[in-house]
Amino acid sequence: MAKIKPGKDSTKKDVILMKASLLFRTRGFNAASMRQLAEMVGVEAPSLYNHIGSKIELLQEICFKMAAEFTAHLDVIEKMPVTSSAKIDQIIRFHICMMLNKFDQVFVADHEWMHLKEPYLNQFLNKRRVYEKRLVTLIEEGIRTKEFRKSNPYVMVLTLLSAVRGIEFWQRQRKNVTPQVLEDDMAGHLLKGMLK
Amino acid sequence: MAKIKPGKDSTKKDVILMKASLLFRTRGFNAASMRQLAEMVGVEAPSLYNHIGSKIELLQEICFKMAAEFTAHLDVIEKMPVTSSAKIDQIIRFHICMMLNKFDQVFVADHEWMHLKEPYLNQFLNKRRVYEKRLVTLIEEGIRTKEFRKSNPYVMVLTLLSAVRGIEFWQRQRKNVTPQVLEDDMAGHLLKGMLK
DNA sequence: CCTACCGATCGGTAGG
DNA sequence: CCTACCGATCGGTAGG
Numbered sequence A, B: 001m002a003k004i005k006p007g008k009d010s011t012k013k014d015v016i017l018m019k020a021s022l023l024f025r026t027r028g029f030n031a032a033s034m035r036q037l038a039e040m041v042g043v044e045a046p047s048l049y050n051h052i053g054s055k056i057e058l059l060q061e062i063c064f065k066m067a068a069e070f071t072a073h074l075d076v077i078e079k080m081p082v083t084s085s086a087k088i089d090q091i092i093r094f095h096i097c098m099m100l101n102k103f104d105q106v107f108v109a110d111h112e113w114m115h116l117k118e119p120y121l122n123q124f125l126n127k128r129r130v131y132e133k134r135l136v137t138l139i140e141e142g143i144r145t146k147e148f149r150k151s152n153p154y155v156m157v158l159t160l161l162s163a164v165r166g167i168e169f170w171q172r173q174r175k176n177v178t179p180q181v182l183e184d185d186m187a188g189h190l191l192k193g194m195l196k
Numbered sequence C, D: 001c002c003t004a005c006c007g008a009t010c011g012g013t014a015g016g
Helices: A012-027 A034-041 A055-079 A084-101 A103-111 A120-144 A153-165 A167-172 A179-192 B012-027 B034-041 B045-050 B055-079 B084-101 B103-111 B120-144 B153-165 B167-172 B179-192
Strands: none
Touching: A012 A034, A012 A055, A012 A103, A055 A084, A055 A103, A055 A120, A084 A103, A084 A120, A084 A153, A084 A167, A084 A179, A103 A167, A120 A153, A153 A167, A153 A179, A153 B153, A153 B167, A153 B179, A167 A179, A167 B153, A179 B153, A179 B179, B012 B034, B012 B055, B012 B103, B034 B045, B055 B084, B055 B103, B055 B120, B084 B103, B084 B120, B084 B153, B084 B167, B084 B179, B103 B167, B120 B153, B153 B167, B153 B179, B167 B179
């Protein structure tokens, strides 16, 4: 009779969200069916609706949870009393770590957000625009302090974010590259390209 | 009665492929319906099947056409009698130009290939692996000739390909960046990060 | 948490 | 190139 498991730290809903991230990544949001998700969770499809409101709600939660994590990290970095290049270095490494540790969720937020419905679609895009703008500001500071060479800061942000996002390829075919080499070499490459 | 338009350079099938690229990019392959495609083309849904075999065939043609274009370009570059960094520079710029000029098709090949069915799925992934391996070889040459600094060449390829792919974001929100600035600054950033 | 089931929409075919 | 239509599958609800 109990509809939602009480107490416990990891609720059934958390399990559903994890499995949904995996399923949405591998099949895509639209191709993923609630019957497939139910099978992964170990219940019949209609039973899912005791824990969630709808399929689209799962996508919303995944996308906004990831947005919140990246924003929270940037909040911390911005306040740190270090050079601009140290900040950018840490941000690059954080993105890489997120790709490595929360691959499914980051992937879904990166690739399936367009299936969000209004008003969530606009809210999400706005969060991303704000995040990018804050990175641009960080880079502009670094150009002013002569740490970075003079180059279009928006293109720099685009290059950084795109490059780290591409780790999704690496996740599929590891090719003798350890996470540490990946992190150090990619962060080095991207940062060196920005320096004077 | 005529099933396929004769002569003419741009057939109805070409129009369908163009519209399908746009539709698959904006909605995703699975969310895109043949009825929507038919409306964009200006016919009823069943009429599409006089020109095409199936929905999945459209995806196949888009993905393999793009793979062929990138491969053909690399064939040319490899034979050129110039430095490794000049080759890499040209490849980066070619990728950027493709993103700018054939955005829909490149996007679909990048994001929707996973909906291909076997044996096309494996064929496509194999083409991409071969392409990446050839880039790795180019970079290894540049490291041997001391043009590039010593760093994992596979990570370098990953960084390059990921960064140029990210121009899809820029396509959505131009932000006072001209194509020429984008091309020069991004290619500069990526190449500088590789040099000694 | 299940069984039973609904209305909607899908890709594609038949037939002309 | 169209109208008419099919079987399959979808997200989700009713009721217990």
